[in-house]
């Protein structure tokens with residue numbers, strides 16, 4: 782589930798929320814899973830991965846991750862990302878272009894406090910995406926961290942939120958005979974400009 786905090790009342794956000802509601806009513810599984818593609822300047826390549834979108838706070842879309850991970854390094858050197866959502870229950874694809882940065886430390890602290898001990902133990906114990914000799918080592922690190930944790934354990938500074946602010950949306954709805962509807966909202970100086978695209 783995505784938590785909406787004081788969501789923007791701009792047109793694409795209203796449209797997003799009504800589709801989200803429709804997907805929820807249709808029991809969409811994994812509704813918070815979004816694909817985020819980023820550009821690695823180092824490797825001259827684009828990479829995609831799913832993350833769980835946790836909040837839409839006004840016009841900021843927030844998920845959490847490791848700040849030393851490959852994705853974090855990519856966001857830092859190239860802050861433009863491409864985000865993709867597909868809700869099969871309502872045959873809807875949402876494409877977003879956005880700019881990404883870290884959330885405030887305070888926001889990350891608050892979120893960390895509300896998570897389970899196990900999730901936080903994993904966040905603390907994992908050097909995300911680094912190679913390791915065996916899975917046993919992953920488990921050992923996890924249980925050692927879990928056993929050391931107390932109610933005073935605080936968020937490590939290498940883990941926290943990322944927030945992206947969209948400047949482009951395309952809402953694609955599949956229809957019979959491939960007469961698919963594609964609505965685009967693009968942000969310009971004087972607000973969102975709308976248009977339709979051919980299927």
Ligand SMILES: Cc1cc2nc3c(=O)[nH]c(=O)nc-3n(C[C@H](O)[C@H](O)[C@H](O)COP(=O)(O)O)c2cc1C
Nearest residue numbers: 814830831832833844845846847850851852853910
């Ligand atoms: C449905 C789904 C949700 C995921 N959610 C997250 C997430 O919220 N944060 C995260 O760091 N990784 C998440 N992952 C794992 C990432 O896809 C990825 O494997 C990991 O973040 C390492 O990515 P990187 O090497 O590009 O940094 C998720 C994977 C799946 C399949």
